[in-house]
Amino acid sequence: MKKHRMAIIGCGAMSQGTHFPNAQKNPRVDLICACDINRSVAEQCCAKFGAQRAETDWRKVVEAKDIDLIVLGTQHNIRGEVIIPALRHGKPVYTEKPLAPSRKEMFDIVYASRETKAPVCVGHNRRSSPAILEFTRLLDKAWQTQTATPPAVDRSAERKHIAEEKQMQLLIRVNDDIRSWKGWIFRDEEGVFFAEMVHFIDLALLFNRSRPVRGFAEGSARGNFTMILRFADGSITTLFHTMVGNFDYPKELFEATVHNVTIAMDQHIEIRQSGLKDESQLKTFPFSEGCDWSKEQGMTGYFHEMTRERQRAEQAGETPRWLNVNKGHYAHMDRFLDHLEGHGPNPNDVASAVPVNLIALKLLESVRLGLPVAIGPEDWQIPE
């Protein structure tokens, strides 16, 4: 088995909560280095996750001969300045999302990756969530079907099809709780609107069958907004974000309707569908590793478990344990390792992240101006 000698640059919340533990449990990874401008944080990560050495200067990391894969877990103000030299030293990079905050920086990363042939994988990890992969499979089937189960009252034989029947209506709801956010998100130029919504814009682009042509966002750029993306075939994706929700309530709901099939993906733990007769109407997915104390699955299971857990914690005078769900972080990295070994595609090639980021930036203009914005070839085509 090939061992990938990994360094993680940026040892903050995301790296400590996800990348270090995942690297530690992945038998294909040798964790060589933890790098952070804050030495004590890097050293703590060595002690806690078994990285062999701590560094404070990323330049030493990208030049090191005993490292062959970089994970970049800094905030998005530090991307090209680390990624491009890493690629020039022949090191592939897995970078956290968002890819970068400017067109030039994104293009420079793509050009460097093409020139050096060293791949970059972007951390739109929901692409690798088991529930999202299943949602994608069902949606592909729905796009192809002409035989959705009939409604109780079916008058379709009395008329010809109309054009709108070939469109998809997709709703993505993000229920967030501002009380859990760190302060930097409010000082950041692009905020959660950019940093977080790229996950969902990425999936909207994957799920739709044509290019977006127009976007409009209404609300506050800091949170509590709705984005509307109109696609060339007339399909609409609505992305609803609230920051005044409760964190105990599941965060992510996707609901797609196409060709009279309705498919919902709830919080990466449950899929419901109606219309595809040879598929089950309800499927559930296990919670993340470490949540083995839960017995039930799915949305009903979630609420039963959380009610019991709150009661248990209150009696024991403890903080309730959290029911984590599998949003695909481990699999996304593992699929990238497969790609580096020559098996399978890059799960999130850097070029595919460019339109996602450019559209997110356009929508940011829209929400600030209160106006719809055009989306065109300049938002997805990367010139040679």
Ligand SMILES: NC(=O)c1ccc[n+]([C@@H]2O[C@H](COP(=O)([O-])OP(=O)(O)OC[C@H]3O[C@@H](n4cnc5c(N)ncnc54)[C@H](O)[C@@H]3O)[C@@H](O)[C@H]2O)c1
């Ligand atoms: N994929 C996901 O599900 C997901 C979830 C949360 C956050 N993120 C992304 O992860 C990234 C990090 O977020 P976070 O919440 O961990 O931020 P954070 O502020 O907690 O961590 C960033 C770390 O980078 C370090 N750092 C800054 N400059 C550095 C430099 N020049 N060299 C080395 N280290 C440096 C900081 O000291 C800090 O420890 C963001 O881009 C965020 O959008 C992704």
